[in-house]
Amino acid sequence: MSSVEFRKDLFADERDDNLQEIGKPTRRQDILGHVTGRSPYYDDHLFDGLLHMRCVRSPHHHARIRSIDTSQAERMPGVVRVVLARDVPNNLNTLLSLINFGKDEEKLIQDTKVAYVGEPVAAIIAETEGQARDACAAVRVDYEVLPHVLDPEASLKPDAPVVNEIYPNNTFDYHDLYDHQKLRFGDVEKGFSEADHIVEGEYQMSPIEQAPIETCGAIAAPETNDRFVCYTSTQALFFSLGTTAKLLNMASSRLHFVGGTVGGGFGGKVDSIVEPLSVLGAVLTGRPVKFMWDRAEEMQVGAPRGAERWRIKDGVARDGRILARTFTGFFDAGAYTRLSSYAIIKCTGHIPGPYSIPNVASNVYCVFTNRTPATAMRGFGITGVDFAIECHMDKVAETVGLNPIELRILNAYRDGDMKPHRRLAKNTALIECCQVASQKSGWAISADAARQSSLTGGGGSRADIPESITDSVGRIGERRRTDIPTEPGMGAASRGRVAAGTQGIPIVAAAPQDEDMITDPARMGFRHAPVAPSQPGATPSSPVPPSAAPSAAPVPPQQNAPAPQPAPPQQPAAPQPPQATPDPAPAPYKPEQPFSRGVKRPGVSRFLSGSRRR
Amino acid sequence: MTKKPVQFQLNGSPVAVFSDEGQNLLDLLRRGVGDLSPKYGCGQGTCGSCTVIIDGEPRLSCLTLAETVEGQHVETTNGLANGPDLHALQEAFMENFAAQCGYCTPGMLMAAKALLDRTPRPSRAEIVEAISGNICRCTGYEPIIDAILAASGQPTRRTG
């Protein structure tokens, strides 16, 4: 088959051509467990005395909580414990705080204001699931219903209700500067002025639920040695463990997480909601506690792939070459950030799709609305904008009267081209993809298009970083005061220029909010971290002089470079005991509260009953 | 809470167990008996992952009141293998990549077994119909259909 040959040729130095896997079944390692019904999903661990936890959820999009009356629920049959916000030791988190991205903003259990339908305001732990359900129905919550906003653009208006108090402008704050993520490459206005056609389009997608057949859930139980075991459906075991440790203000060494057998995830099982709640239940009751979403909860509060709205504007030459392209994107994050902030970073790196366009600008907004928070799902951040881009390519092809496959080949990126996020494209294969697609579908393309190759024609002047026009519209908070345009460059009173060849502007990320999150080499087993940078890549970035052959290696943002000097944990103000040697190395890590037992000898839960295990 | 005694045959062996009032068969099998092979996916008859065979017919254990299986014969995936010998369906699911996460697999296997018990050489259309109440989110249905064809000794897309 020609197409297979072809890919071999293309990636000759990168892949093992002896693989013979595509197109035929492979026996999975875990398949025996699957076909015998013995693969251990989290709910396949039996515990004597298992308790069941369920949440009382907001029926409103947006409401202030005046009071929560649990007195009737507490007296219901089988109820063991009512859990409220005050029971959560450190009740504020954002999922990506573990990688120091974004501000803590979401409570595990709400006590002041709900911002989406289904947000938990209390949890009930009872002997049976049915009893927990009945008791949840008996909790009385007095809500003051607030105006809500469900559309991301409505949410950007100055008078829009504030969804999430931590982000009072209804947008995620990027780099402590802007209410959106900017990308500027070249001069789009110049590109538009040189174009023969301007093609504009708007594309909207809906939220998509991952809908795994196994719903999200976890079972936690006290082990001996003061630890807690947690069997979970998570797709991100250490993420869930870290999040649980943070929310429960508990050393992670006291948590024993068991996962890995997941009944479908597709991104919907990274949000680490069920794990902290079930462990909290086990802490509060001293018994094994299961917290499992039913199907209705999975669909209602399970975080989906968020909805996106895209506006694309192209300046196109008569022959079909795209000279300039701008994007205005709105990610509907729902009420809290979860992973939407990161989706936008991914998306901005992907813009303008697999095409070489000399002038590109984008403004992408992570907008809070009173909808279910959005999170990861298979290629999130990319799929939505790709949908928009490819619809738009067809629209461009129609406008200039070109075969849509040929239009793509004409504008396709090639090896050595500079992408707008200032990395060189390599291993590109869009042209070849298009050629195979035309063959397979019988959609004829011209001989010239059929001769093109991703391996040639790229690089050279196409590898240059142009002088780029910048603006400072959309600083954090500006939109709350006045209605300002969302499109790139619009409404700018003044413009700046970034010299041609500038690789990137180093952005200093926010300081870690929690000292415990500071990466300390001593904690990872290094006695004396080297102070001097040992590799050139570790030097702080500086503008790279314009050159004909830019380095393929991107200049790393300062914060991501291996830190030459680890930030030491804060020293107590009390006078230090005199040191025997003037060792400049930071003092060994010493947590405020010593980790308690359990690290050396993981215990076996007294609730695990051998007779019932198969 | 009232407990009711229930006796039935599970995979050929007698079982006597107490069920809670209103308890469904899925919960009784999993927590009461300890047969963890049927899975919870929806509790409302949409997904089919709790499919078991009762008196020769595929049924949904999450919608079956536990006490109604008194005296009946229940089959689950746990009883599909004969000692160390896997059932032809299990072999075929293994060889045809008919599972990824594996969560829908026990239900699929029961739906398929109920079909093959009555129709040893089903057509492709009959297979599609037989698993139409079972949702798979990862693998896709084609490998599953192939596996059922293979288990009934018929050619698949690949072999055929």
Add this chain to the structure above:
Amino acid sequence: MVTVTTVDTLQEAAASSAGEAVFLGGGTLVMRSVNYGELTVPQIVRLRSATALRDIRADGTRINIGAAATMGDVLRSSEVSFLHPVARQVGGPAIRNMATVGGNIFAPHPYGDFAVALLALDARLRMSDGSETDLESLLAARDSERRLVESVSIVRPAGDDFRFRKVSRVKPKGVSVMSLAAWLPRSAGRISGARIAFGAMAPTPVRARAAEAALEGATLDENGIAGALSAATQGLSPPDDGLASGWYRSQVAPVHLKRLLLGGGSRP
């Protein structure tokens, strides 16, 4: 908590359910409510054995179907082969081995496709107190009905007089955007006494009386049915749900009615 009472006869069950307990048929609706804690009165009454109520039997010109007959029973009975395309459209195989004819009559929107067919076929119902009623009157007061259905009686339609069509978004198994059934007795090519029923177009299955009237004396062709199509949704205000808006249902109902009337029977 839920309590379950087991009784031996339908009459006892009816007496219990008059005390507001819910009767457990095949379980597909009641157990779902139990699982989700949605029973308004958490009391269930059930029969020890429903075998006697599962018979499907021809009785002169009429066919009697026991209320506890499952969709699977219908599919295995050659007496009611004209109802096979209907039963096959209810759930997947496992659901069909559980869901009963009697339960389908009480299935809330958007379920109850089998009842749509029975409504078009002018089904008569024998009730637990020995009385008889027609399906249409029962559906009109379904929520307050305290009797139980014992059996359903229908006349076997001639030739291709009976048609059924279910419209759903998911194939081969999906919930109804709408279902349609028609009984079109004809003499000398002209329709006389047509009955058309819609499912998922109202809280219960309903007749499309205006369309029926428009078909009186008409021929079964494009011109003949034009009046019925324009009157298809007269008097109906279809509900919104997750599958379709009421507006959408109204817009597409004539299209599907046309396919039902001219398509010559059911399609999978």
